[in-house]
Amino acid sequence: MNLTDLKQVLDERSGGSAEHVMHHVRLHGVRAKVVARRRRRIATWATCAVVALAGIAAAAVVPGLRADVTPTPADSPSPVRTIEGFPEYAWGARVVAAESAALPERRIELTIVPTTLDLVIFTRCAGTGDNVEPDEKVSVNGHFLFGGGCGGSSRQMSWDGLDVAVGKPATFVMTIAGAKRFDGTDLVPVAIPDSGTFGLAIGVRIPFDQYPLPPRPSGPLDPLHQTLMAGCTERLCPDAVIVRSDPADPTRPVQRTLTWKTIDSVDMLSQTPGLLHVRVNGVEIITGEWWDYAMSSSGRFGDRRGAWKREFGLDLKPGDPVTIEIVPEHITGAWQVVFSPA
Incomplete structure (x- = not known):
């Protein structure tokens, strides 16, 4: 996956600036974009499909919700509560509304009255x-939000111009707009299937210490993948700046000073619940989030064409001495952050 491919994936998930999107990948294969994207969705929704829960104080939901409990493997500590095929908790959020439909229906409408915009x-x-x-298209109050291959999560960083406000009904619509089939090489358009289900859910972000984390797996965790995002390795991408956790104490902040090169992307990798705060010259440019023990990545675009100057006021020039600091929070295992030069 090169940066053009990564931008396409990010753009498909957001109606706004790709710089504001947290890109989560399950890392079943970073070198094949199509396969990786499909496997990511399958793995994500097999273990974390989101649910709605009635009675939560964070939002008033229209209409009422229907709950069920799905079977789980024998080694699971407890069943996963689900509504409309979604689990109650996923990606740092608790679902407050959900709806589903069966093909050949093409449209779902879901109205909530939010008491927060952190959705x-x-x-x-x-x-x-x-x-x-x-293929899906998702809108709110008639405004397009994002589209692309069905399945995943999206956190809207700004609701400006979307007629979404606390205490005001907001109507989200999911439409099935097409379909694609993986032919062994790429995705090719096909007719929308006549069978299958699709669903839409809205979750409210909750504090980390209130999120029900899964139990830590028994035994040692797997070592982190050596293949970097964009398909690089340390040998293939010698100019990449790789900041790794302290092997003796992954909770310790790590700081490095380096001679700056224009950055194409910043990619973080971890496999334990927690946050990674990435700071450049004291300015936080991204916070990575993990909510389970699945190895996954999170990232953003770099400072090409003055992007970080516009967004953060960071006027970095090649050759400048720059201090990078990675501050873990709640993380209990190995992590790494990769700065890939343009």
């Missing part, structure tokens, strides 16, 4: 056949 939008598709991925 996460979840979508899912299932049962559409091997290698078939429906």
